[in-house]
Amino acid sequence: MTERQIRLFGDPVLKTVSDPITLTDDVTGLVEDLVETVKVPGRAGVAAPQIGVNQRAFSYNVDGEVGYIINPVIADLSGEPELMDEGCLSVPGFYFPRLRYPNARVTGQDLQGNPIELSGTGVMAQALQHETDHLNGKLYIDGLEKDVKREAMRLIRESDWF
Template sequence: MARTRPRIPGSNGTVHPVVPWAQTVLRAPCATVTTFDDQLERLVEDLFATMYAADGVGLAANQIGVGLRVFVFDCPDDEDVRHLGHLVNPVLVEADGVQVRGEEGCLSLPGLRAPTPRWDRALVRGQDLTGADLEIEGTGFFARCLQHESDHLDGTVFLNRLTGLTRFRADRKAARADWYHRAT
């Protein structure tokens, strides 16, 4: 009997350009997914392929120009345990514990990194590709990833979480970036 290798997420997907922050699709709340079909499966495959090609740990659908509540992740936690999956219609239902100011970046804001406050624990509820309910809990860096991707689906980027001098410096650096001025 031949052994089959497990399918690698994204191996059948298409790599899309990552949408820069200035585009309106990143600044508007995403729509709820109501149809669980082959197109949704293709979107998740494309998200994985694009995330891996861009060397990311998470990617939201609006980052490839699709305004639907979907994100994928392949992210370690602070104990270096790998978390791999996707969420459809995710909602951040809990974010608590210790608030940690950690270095954060975003594929839609290339080259911009800043210490960003996030909770050390996050709980997200959503669905899988079939519509079955999912609940994903993360701590440490994985909690940061879950909060970051959930923010994207609500039209927020980590830049919106910054304050004071950190925000001023990040805004100044962003304004000098080529991607900042490419709005649609």
């Protein structure tokens, strides 16, 4: 297992829709690296594109629970969307208010191809939506309100890492 470097905003892999993983793919190493990378304190989730891999998998680390899911699909979003401060490892140092559903459920597979389901509220719901967005080639800043996005883009362009 290896902690992998996080790709930053501007890297084309972050704007690319990820390929589904087939049961014949050997993705054990990918999953191990995703889990190791998300264990760094302060991380709630890491999607495969964030470590440069264009495949549909992500790991999560919420409330002490660490895990992964392969080929996740949003199965249910419920509740009234709420503005939540949100950040991203690929857009380091920034948090912006973003609308997210307070309840989320995703379905997918484990390494053996068995069906799994993840669900949650609060931070877990936010992470499930955020990481699934990554697999669809979307960053959280794409969903910001127009004026907030304009300011976010200005701040990102002025950052020392951009």
